[in-house]
Amino acid sequence: MNAQPVRDIDPLSIRLFLAALEEGSLAKAAARLCLVPSAVSKRMSEMEEAFGVPLLERGAWGARPTPAGQVLASHARQLLYDMTRMHKEMAGFANGMRGRIRLAVSVAALSGELPAEIQAFRRDYPQIEISLEEDTTEAVFRAVLQGQADLGIGSDFGHSGLQVFPYGACQLAAALPPQHLLAERSSLNYAQLLPYEQIELNRPNGISALFERAAARARLPRRISARVSSHETICTLVARGMGVAVVPWFLRQRHPDVCFIPLTGRWARTRICIAVREADACPPALRALLNHLGGR
Secondary structure, X not given: OOOOOHHHOOHHHHHHHHHHHHHOOHHHHHHHOOOOHHHHHHHHHHHHHHHOOOOEEEEOOEXXXXXXXXXXXHHHHHHHHHHHHHHHHHHOOXXXXXXXXXXXXXXXXXXXXHHHHHHHHHHHOOOEEEEEEEOOHHHHHHHHHOOOOOEEEEEOOOOOOOEEEEEEEEEEEEXXXXXXXXXXXXXXXXXXHOOOXXXXXXXXXXXXXXXXXXXXXXXXXXXXXXXXXXXXXXXXXXXXXXXXXXXEHHHHHOOOOOEEEEEOOOOOEEEEEEEEOOHHHOOHHHHHHHHHOOOO
């Protein structure tokens, strides 16, 4: 087979190809898309001629993909997904910008003004849908890299392969029971917490790695009394005297029964950044949010 220009392949042919794979039959694919089987067979032959390789094995059993067909199927699904998203975004310009943005955000990033900024963006662009999922910083940036999120906001580490922009900072604090021996201090460094049992998150995060290194430098072991799912739960257990912890400073407003003391040290104020796969390739809705947050 001599390959012809691939530009001759249209979206209908792509849909027919995928339908044939899903139905396992050209006849069933034709019925699904209200065409005669001969028209489907002709289009499949034209695709094979255009690519210069067989894409389907045909037999009494029906139709199944060749190795080349399996590779094409993966590209075809992504192509149709991108085309559907393109049409949805373009259709909204007549009545204002539309779109859907998937945000992945770390706990540290939710401190400060981010929730208010998201709400302000929603007021300015009511036809843009925003979904938000909170996770660890590592999971946030991994979601963006793997295409499961459009934009991530988290602590400034672990974002290799992404394009990043600065976005504020998160001050960390020691959280102590009110009657703790260190409760009267104006500031603390992490090493001063090591003699006491600590409470931390039960999932991997970049801050835990910093704690481990700080403990190694101080030549003191970390004593973990509990691992829980959220900073809110950490503060509840601290208030009940189960241990001490390191949490974002902004939580002090929600937990008056806990003593918050600012941490000192070079990582006690964590930089927050915005991450996308490629800023110049962002669709209009995502670009608008990026601009709104100061990323461009």
